[in-house]
Amino acid sequence: MKTEIIINNKKRTFDLEPNTLLLNLLRDELNLTGSKYGCGVGECGACTVLLDGNAILACMTLAVDVNGHKVDTIEGLSNGENLHPIQEAYLDEAAIQCGFCTPGFIMATAALLNENADPSEFEVREYLRGNLCRCTGYVNIVKAVKSAAKRMKKK
Ligand code: FES
Ligand code: FES
Structure with a gap:
């Protein structure tokens, strides 16, 4: 499924399987490995990212469901060399x-x-x-x- 997501302020377009998890997309496709795979079942928060500024669990979120939205990961938080x-x-x-x-x-x-x-x-x-x-x-x-x-x- 064609899916557009603004990830760390950059618009990205993907052709995704409907069951692709946002966490797998971030880690495996984009090498944004700051978001961690801890429990994989919504219990630990290690995979927390922002969806339009709100915290969500990337291990419990289908990537196609965030089509058209803004996702921020830890990699997008700092301003170049300057930490947030x-x-x-x-x-x-x-x-x-x-x-x-x-x-x-x-x-x-x-x-x-x-x-x-x-x-x-x-x-x-x-x-x-x-x-x-x-x-x-x-x-x-x-x-x-x-x-x-x-x-x-x-x-
Ligand atoms: S990996 Fe534990 S809540 Fe997502
Ligand atoms: S789990 Fe080691 S610092 Fe939190």
């Missing part, structure tokens, strides 16, 4: 250990801050409850989101 304030905050707050979950967390954080520029700790934890991390214990991730909110207000 959310990425800087995750680094500065040491919210990363093995890093497998991090792209998903960062994209979910971007979606949260699109909706709510100054979330409380409770709101951060609530919003990110679908993203699992086996390493960090979440404390530094919450700090990173709060720090990112402050940094983005200053911009």
Whole structure:
């Protein structure tokens, strides 16, 4: 099926099987491997990307269903060599250990801050409850989101 998707601000046209998952399209066809295959069943959030600015799970999304829409991945977040304030905050707050979950967390954080520029700790934890991390214990991730909110207000 002919499918047009704006991926990281670039319009792409594909001829897709109807059952192609967005995550497979991103990782296997486009080599955008920042979005991770964790559980594959919508439980871990490692595959989180933005669809028109909202967080979605790429492992649970058919690529043909996002025809005509805008998809953003972690690869599109930085501005060339300059990291996005959310990425800087995750680094500065040491919210990363093995890093497998991090792209998903960062994209979910971007979606949260699109909706709510100054979330409380409770709101951060609530919003990110679908993203699992086996390493960090979440404390530094919450700090990173709060720090990112402050940094983005200053911009
Ligand atoms: S890989 Fe998509 S939610 Fe786990
Ligand atoms: S940093 Fe390892 S799973 Fe989150």
